[in-house]
Amino acid sequence: MDSTKLMQLREESGIKIIEIKTDLSSYAASDLRKVLEGLLAEKVERVVVNLSQVSHINSTAVGALVGVAKRLRQSGGDLKICSLADNLTRTFNLIGASSVVEIYESEDSALAAF
Amino acid sequence: MAQADIQLQIPSSVFYIEPVRVFVGHLSRSLGFSRKRVADIQLVLDEICSNAVHHGSANSTDSVKLCIGIDTHALEILVKDNGSQEAGKKSWLTHERLSEIETNRSPSSERGHGIFIAKSLSDKHEMQPNEVGGTNVRVVFRFPKPSDINL
Numbered sequence: 001m002d003s004t005k006l007m008q009l010r011e012e013s014g015i016k017i018i019e020i021k022t023d024l025s026s027y028a029a030s031d032l033r034k035v036l037e038g039l040l041a042e043k044v045e046r047v048v049v050n051l052s053q054v055s056h057i058n059s060t061a062v063g064a065l066v067g068v069a070k071r072l073r074q075s076g077g078d079l080k081i082c083s084l085a086d087n088l089t090r091t092f093n094l095i096g097a098s099s100v101v102e103i104y105e106s107e108d109s110a111l112a113a114f
Numbered sequence: 115m116a117q118a119d120i121q122l123q124i125p126s127s128v129f130y131i132e133p134v135r136v137f138v139g140h141l142s143r144s145l146g147f148s149r150k151r152v153a154d155i156q157l158v159l160d161e162i163c164s165n166a167v168h169h170g171s172a173n174s175t176d177s178v179k180l181c182i183g184i185d186t187h188a189l190e191i192l193v194k195d196n197g198s199q200e201a202g203k204k205s206w207l208t209h210e211r212l213s214e215i216e217t218n219r220s221p222s223s224e225r226g227h228g229i230f231i232a233k234s235l236s237d238k239h240e241m242q243p244n245e246v247g248g249t250n251v252r253v254v255f256r257f258p259k260p261s262d263i264n265l
Binding site for chain 1: 128129131132135150153154156157160161163164167220221222223224225227228230231234235
């Protein structure tokens with residue numbers, strides 16, 4: 001199964017939005033990395049990742065988000081995350097990634113932060 | 115509740131971790147763990163199985179074994195890998211490697227959080243080399259006390 005089909009891309013005001021519709025366990029995390037690498041290859045600079053439909057995320061997926069956020073910042077862009085369930089917020093906090101990636105309550109607030 | 119010992123064997127591919135994660139989630143809920151604790155158990159399982167696939171297997175024809183034990187006071191999960199042939203060493207568990215992973219882990223690291231998560235979220239976490247040269251990772255989650263159960 002290709003879980004990239006469950007990661008829908010759209011654009012608003014020049015910002016790419018990835019809406020993820022699958023849990024991000026080890027298998028889907030590698031697909032998330034592929035999607036994010038694809039955006040980097042297209043020279044996309046501003047990305048919002050909407051996790052409102054995700055109930056599980058593992059450290060591989062968090063690492064992919066952190067890595068791409070760092071690379072985008074080097075070129076003046078950024079990756080922001082929004083709409084996390086409580087257990088996802090706990091995972092980001094446990095790893096410490098919430099101090100590296102900006103997290104917003106809603107997609108609108110993440111978009112407005114650019 | 116009856117004591118049980120559930121044995122699973124999956125191909126060494128991340129594809130098969132997800133159905134096991136879902137199964138263990140259902141099992142944990144049935145055992146009375148809170149929603150928060152079920153999420154912890156599922157995350158720890160995902161992390162240790164992912165390590166077994168990525169670091170403890172020679173290739174995808176290899177397998178990862180899981181033993182899920184239920185007794186009167188806890189849920190125990192044991193994940194066994196066969197070891198990789200990387201750098202001529204089968205077991206990825208060495209004191210040097212563990213120490214390196216723990217030293218290098220930081221919030222901005224893209225990798226190396228799995229063991230930290232498993233240690234942090236389980237009630238007991240043990241890692242040791244096994245008889246086939248791979249690594250056994252054992253985690254224990256104690257059942258909630260009746261006073262802690264959210265109905």
